[in-house]
Amino acid sequence: xxxxxxxxxxxxxxxxxxxxxxxxxxxxxxxxxxxxxxxxxxxxxxxxxxxxxxxxxxxxxxxxxxxxxxxxxxxxxxxxxxxxxxxxxxxxxxxxxxxxxxxxxxxxxxxxxxxxxxxxxxxxxxxxxxxxxxxxxxxxxxxxxxxxxxxxxxxxxxxxxxxxxxxxxxxxxxxxxxxxxxxxxxxxxxxxxxxxxxxxxxxxxxxxxxxxxxxxxxxxxxxxxxxxxxxxxxxxxxxxxxxxxxxxxxxxxxxxxxxxxxxxxxxxxxxxxxxxxxxxxxxxxxxxxxxxxxxxxxxxxxxxxxxxxxxxxxxxxxxxxxxxxxxxxxxxxxxxxxxxxxxxxxxxxxxxxxxxxxxxxxxxxxxxxxxxxxxxxxxxxxxxxxxxxxxxxxxxxxxxxxxxxxxxxxxxxxxxxxxxxxxxx
Amino acid sequence: xxxxxxxxxxxxxxxxxxxxxxxxxxxxxxxxxxxxxxxxxxxxxxxxxxxxxxxxxxxxxxxxxxxxxxxxxxxxxxxxxxxxxxxxxxxxxxxxxxxxxxxxxxxxxxxxxxxxxxxxxxxxxxxxxxxxxxxxxxxxxxxxxxxxxxxxxxxxxxxxxxxxxxxxxxxxxxxxxxxxxxxxxxxxxxxxxxxxxxxxxxxxxxxxxxxxxxxxxxxxxxxxxxxxxxxxxxxxxxxxxxxxxxxxxxxxxxxxxxxxxxxxxxxxxxxxxxxxxxxxxxxxxxxxxxxxxxxxxxxxxxxxxxxxxxxxxxxxxxxxxxxxxxxxxxxxxxxxxxxxxxxxxxxxxxxxxxxxxxxxxxxxxxxxxxxxxxxxxxxxxxxxxxxxxxxxxxxxxxxxxxxxxxxxxxxxxxxxxxxx
Numbered sequence: 001x002x003x004x005x006x007x008x009x010x011x012x013x014x015x016x017x018x019x020x021x022x023x024x025x026x027x028x029x030x031x032x033x034x035x036x037x038x039x040x041x042x043x044x045x046x047x048x049x050x051x052x053x054x055x056x057x058x059x060x061x062x063x064x065x066x067x068x069x070x071x072x073x074x075x076x077x078x079x080x081x082x083x084x085x086x087x088x089x090x091x092x093x094x095x096x097x098x099x100x101x102x103x104x105x106x107x108x109x110x111x112x113x114x115x116x117x118x119x120x121x122x123x124x125x126x127x128x129x130x131x132x133x134x135x136x137x138x139x140x141x142x143x144x145x146x147x148x149x150x151x152x153x154x155x156x157x158x159x160x161x162x163x164x165x166x167x168x169x170x171x172x173x174x175x176x177x178x179x180x181x182x183x184x185x186x187x188x189x190x191x192x193x194x195x196x197x198x199x200x201x202x203x204x205x206x207x208x209x210x211x212x213x214x215x216x217x218x219x220x221x222x223x224x225x226x227x228x229x230x231x232x233x234x235x236x237x238x239x240x241x242x243x244x245x246x247x248x249x250x251x252x253x254x255x256x257x258x259x260x261x262x263x264x265x266x267x268x269x270x271x272x273x274x275x276x277x278x279x280x281x282x283x284x285x286x287x288x289x290x291x292x293x294x295x296x297x298x299x300x301x302x303x304x305x306x307x308x309x310x311x312x313x314x315x316x317x318x319x320x321x322x323x324x325x326x327x328x329x330x331x332x333x334x335x336x337x338x339x340x341x342x343x344x345x346x347x348x349x350x351x352x353x354x355x356x357x358x359x360x361x362x363x364x365x366x367x368x369x370x371x372x373x374x375x376x377x378x379x380x381x382x383x384x385x386x387x388x389x390x391x392x393x394x395x396x397x398x399x400x401x402x403x404x405x406x407x408x409x410x411x412x413x414x415x416x417x418x419x420x421x422x423x424x425x
Numbered sequence: 426x427x428x429x430x431x432x433x434x435x436x437x438x439x440x441x442x443x444x445x446x447x448x449x450x451x452x453x454x455x456x457x458x459x460x461x462x463x464x465x466x467x468x469x470x471x472x473x474x475x476x477x478x479x480x481x482x483x484x485x486x487x488x489x490x491x492x493x494x495x496x497x498x499x500x501x502x503x504x505x506x507x508x509x510x511x512x513x514x515x516x517x518x519x520x521x522x523x524x525x526x527x528x529x530x531x532x533x534x535x536x537x538x539x540x541x542x543x544x545x546x547x548x549x550x551x552x553x554x555x556x557x558x559x560x561x562x563x564x565x566x567x568x569x570x571x572x573x574x575x576x577x578x579x580x581x582x583x584x585x586x587x588x589x590x591x592x593x594x595x596x597x598x599x600x601x602x603x604x605x606x607x608x609x610x611x612x613x614x615x616x617x618x619x620x621x622x623x624x625x626x627x628x629x630x631x632x633x634x635x636x637x638x639x640x641x642x643x644x645x646x647x648x649x650x651x652x653x654x655x656x657x658x659x660x661x662x663x664x665x666x667x668x669x670x671x672x673x674x675x676x677x678x679x680x681x682x683x684x685x686x687x688x689x690x691x692x693x694x695x696x697x698x699x700x701x702x703x704x705x706x707x708x709x710x711x712x713x714x715x716x717x718x719x720x721x722x723x724x725x726x727x728x729x730x731x732x733x734x735x736x737x738x739x740x741x742x743x744x745x746x747x748x749x750x751x752x753x754x755x756x757x758x759x760x761x762x763x764x765x766x767x768x769x770x771x772x773x774x775x776x777x778x779x780x781x782x783x784x785x786x787x788x789x790x791x792x793x794x795x796x797x798x799x800x801x802x803x804x805x806x807x808x809x810x811x812x813x814x815x816x817x818x819x820x821x822x823x824x825x826x827x828x829x830x831x832x833x834x835x836x837x838x839x840x841x842x843x844x845x
Contacts, residue, residue, distance in 0.1 A: 176611070176614035176615055176618050189608070189614060190606060190610060215659075224618065224658040225658050226614075
């Protein structure tokens with residue numbers, strides 16, 4: 001009897017789970033009429049990369065965008081108005097590479113040894129709020145303890161705590177997990193075990209599979225490379241595919257980037273020493289490049305702490321900028337990823353500046369943080385642009401980010417799924 | 426995850442820095458060594474009246490003649506000495522002292538006790554002129570801690586590369602077992618991550634007379650998986666093998682060295698060259714077997730073979746040497762006696778090497794085999810100041826004079842002969 005109740009409960013939970021789409025945004029049955037909001041936007045970058053329009057009205061019904069009108073339309077009675085007439089309005093930003101549970105600092109290593117998953121989750125609550133307030137309404141979190149990050153994702157989706165919409169990989173999969181205490185990685189050896197681990201990771205809650213390969217890069221020439229054999233990597237990619245998940249690959253050296261691409265991964269994270277051959281291969285396989293350039297300055301400033309020779313840290317930083325130039329030349333899609341965790345939470349927009357430094361126009365950088373990231377995350381139907389039918393993820397700044405990308409370092413207005421989290425002054 | 430990479434980098438860097446602690450900056454002053462004869466193992470010749478300039482634990486230059494040191498810099502007078510690079514032993518067991526109590530110790534000693542035995546043996550080894558060793562088979566925690574403690578300068582001893590426990594097909598004798606390709610990959614990866622600088626595998630039993638002993642063999646796929654996995658993590662694989670079949674089997678899986686190699690044959694020699702593998706003949710281990718031969722309780726066939734075990738090993742080394750197989754010096758001390766490592770030089774000469782070739786096997790060739798030739802193995806600009814000397818004798822005439830060295834410096838620090 002008890003088991004019957006249990007299984008009934010289980011199927012109810014499964015039904016509910018199905019109602020929660022991959023975006024993590026709970027679709028609540030609405031009894032009352034949805035709340036209607038009119039945003040008067042002075043300048044609107046509705047779809048980054050396309051023309052900027054002036055004096056627009058975005059009509060929001062509940063969590064979604066129901067209409068966009070020319071001019072400042074007068075709201076009907078009972079509808080709220082948000083005045084952003086002196087602002088540039090654009091879609092909520094997307095960070096394709098975060099680590100919400102951790103932040104690099106003097107205590108990070110100690111924490112990694114002593115904190116439990118609950119404590120990590122509380123740290124994540126703080127970091128998630130900072131991320132949202134910085135204008136990032138969606139993130140993909142690539143590597144953190146399963147329990148903590150999946151719980152944080154679900155709590156945000158359920159509206160229990162403010163934060164960006166989260167897609168999460170949970171533990172990364174490596175050829176061997178180097179630190180069992182930290183609980184952020186799981187190892188597998190052999191195609192069979194790699195299949196099993198991939199399945200377990202997805203059933204545990206992973207929206208995406210992160211694999212990590214190291215070795216061959218000057219930065220870690222002193223550590224043993226941690227690498228998969230081709231058949232292991234292919235097993236992970238195939239298994240993820242059968243369960244409708246993408247695989248994203250941490251790789252820095254050209255040969256590891258190429259190995260991942262040949263195995264069919266969907267994106268390369270960091271890719272710091274990408275060469276032309278790797279970029280051509282990425283173009284061919286259709287993979288996205290997430291360069292995480294802000295790590296360069298982090299390594300430069302932390303080089304002393306790590307005993308890393310300053311020239312190696314600086315060369316690493318420069319190599320990353322070159323990688324973006326090479327990828328751009330080959331038309332590889334570039335998505336924004338800040339690697340917040342190693343970099344500071346809430347300062348994710350620094351990556352936009354670095355992308356511009358690497359040769360992207362401000363417009364291209366914003367595209368990387370909206371349209372391209374949305375497509376990379378498989379959420380292009382719901383986010384990445386201000387369009388009818390999409391989630392009302394809207395931010396605003398008082399200057400013109402197409403002129404000066406640094407305007408996005410201080411976002412003045414943040415709405416996620418129709419809920420205002422930060423009000424314009 | 427990048428954070429992990431950073432953290433791992435910290436740990437790895439810490440051990441790298443400590444590995445070279447002496448070589449990079451711990452030594453504030455410098456020294457001028459006036460060498461009566463300097464043996465250049467790369468040029469294969471002895472040069473008279475040389476000055477070795479040492480700064481920050483490293484050789485910063487070599488000057489013809491006796492250069493006068495600047496004020497405040499120490500001069501070390503080795504004008505009556507033959508000066509050569511610190512010796513390297515590619516096969517030791519620092520935590521073991523083979524003797525009547527060995528088996529009981531293996532069963533009862535804990536890691537801490539084993540480490541303390543290692544502390545004594547490490548000092549003895551360094552004082553014998555061996556500034557670098559490769560330890561092939563010791564308990565993980567104990568040997569890795571000893572290695573790191575010496576690297577940090579906490580206690581005197583040679584620079585150590587360590588395999589930790591061996592990987593074997595059935596986990597015999599304190600080794601780690603693995604069966605099947607996948608498990609062997611996993612075990613190899615775990616082992617390297619826990620600190621192994623090199624992978625040691627045992628594909629036959631222990632010291633066996635006349636062949637392979639009980640058939641405890643990896644399959645070709647398993648051994649190949651270990652080799653490929655180790656290689657993917659920039660580590661080499663050293664294989665303990667006595668019998669010709671075991672040696673050839675291992676070489677066909679592209680292992681990097683054969684340890685002992687007692688019964689190698691001509692086909693094995695061809696495979697050595699094909700695989701570019703190194704032979705570490707450990708002829709000193711023969712002495713131990715000869716001691717066993719005196720045991721009246723042992724079976725007569727064993728006693729007969731044991732009594733000639735050294736000549737078996739010497740014959741194997743000679744056969745390999747004749748055919749151009751690379752030979753590195755390794756003693757198996759632990760089975761043989763710590764501190765007597767230099768006896769292997771005379772055995773190498775007995776196997777047909779010239780004294781210069783024997784010295785090269787114990788310096789630059791062993792350094793290259795261990796992958797530390799950028800750091801040691803010759804007295805050259807840019808390498809650690811690992812320098813030994815014997816007074817009034819010429820090791821190029823008689824290598825046995827190195828069985829008692831008069832001066833030992835490791836990474837610029839004098840451990841023996843400071844009063845010269």
